[in-house]
């Protein structure tokens with residue numbers, strides 16, 4: 001059940017509700033004002049303590065558990081504001097617990113807000129061979145391509161999944177390696193944006209020399225590390241989806257009770273009530289799944305399959321809820337810039353990002369049939 005929160009969680013929830021009400025002013029259509037407002041929110045978030053909830057203690061943070069973060073992310077998404085991403089400070093992500101060069105040159109600057117990383121996992125369908133790294137002395141020589149690197153145009157470095165091998169071709173396993181964007185042999189061959197507003201690049205790596213110290217963890221751990229990081233992000237995406245559902249439910253409730261040109265508010269009509277009921281039922285179930293999985297995430301158990309189930313269900317629910325809201329509102333909701341038009345584009349990408357729904361379904365069944373994993 002979504003509710004049944006501890007005293008501490010209730011206090012955190014109330015503080016975030018108050019923070020949003022106080023700081024998320026109506027959006028102005030002026031880039032300077034938006035930038036200034038984001039900076040104000042960052043400062044206010046530091047003061048309120050939210051900024052530090054995604055940061056480890058050793059970097060001055062006060063990290064919250066996954067359950068609390070999920071609840072707060074859902075609340076933020078339910079505010080449907082462009083300022084949401086200014087609230088939490090940068091987290092360590094894949095660089096978590098790195099030492100030596102990786103810590104000094106990447107993790108620490110990231111935590112200070114001086115550097116920004118991107119994630120290179122997806123490859124183009126046309127790739128002749130997945131990105132590979134050949135060991136040569138103290139270095140790896142990386143060759144290949146990544147087709148969908150969000151924020152890659154401005155990132156200082158990219159964490160890239162590679163297949164590592166010895167010079168004689170003997171396979172060593174997968175590895176996550178940190179590559180400076182400015183390294184020799186790195187080129188950006190395409191800059192593009194997507195319908196929900198994201199900015200991305202596709203990158204080529206041509207014999208890029210990467211020091212062995214830039215391997216995150218060990219060679220052989222690449223795929224589990226990448227998937228571990230994706231697992232956390234899938235829960236974030238699910239929280240975003242159910243937060244969006246909540247914003248839409250409130251928007252539609254207000255609309256159904258407002259005067260309508262027919263002389264009768266739409267909310268008085270049974271056919272409309274049935275649609276609204278479905279939106280509420282699906283959102284209720286999605287939130288229940290989200291909170292159950294977020295609670296499980298606080299334990300040491302393997303919850304890969306539960307996270308997949310939650311991500312698929314919550315994002316597909318958000319797609320149906322926004323679609324139904326658009327239908328109930330009519331043509332005005334299709335006008336460019338209308339909040340539902342914007343959300344329609346946003347929720348569409350959620351079913352692909354961090355794993356297409358059908359691929360996740362296949363992974364979930366593999367987890368059950370071949371590994372005996374996953375609850376219902």
Ligand SMILES: Cc1cc2nc3c(=O)[nH]c(=O)nc-3n(C[C@H](O)[C@H](O)[C@H](O)COP(=O)(O)OP(=O)(O)OC[C@H]3O[C@@H](n4cnc5c(N)ncnc54)[C@H](O)[C@@H]3O)c2cc1C
Pocket residue numbers: 118119120121122123146148149150151194198349352353354355356357358359362
């Ligand atoms: C907004 C956004 C941001 C992104 N950011 C990043 C990023 O920062 N870094 C990164 O690496 N990637 C990123 N991606 C890419 C994203 O991870 C991929 O788009 C996603 O994993 C799907 O992969 P794909 O696009 O290659 O589609 P595919 O995997 O090729 O899938 C296409 C279709 O084929 C189906 N399909 C594929 N294989 C099978 C099969 N075996 N059986 C049945 N059906 C199958 C899928 O279900 C899907 O419907 C981003 C994507 C989006 C939309």
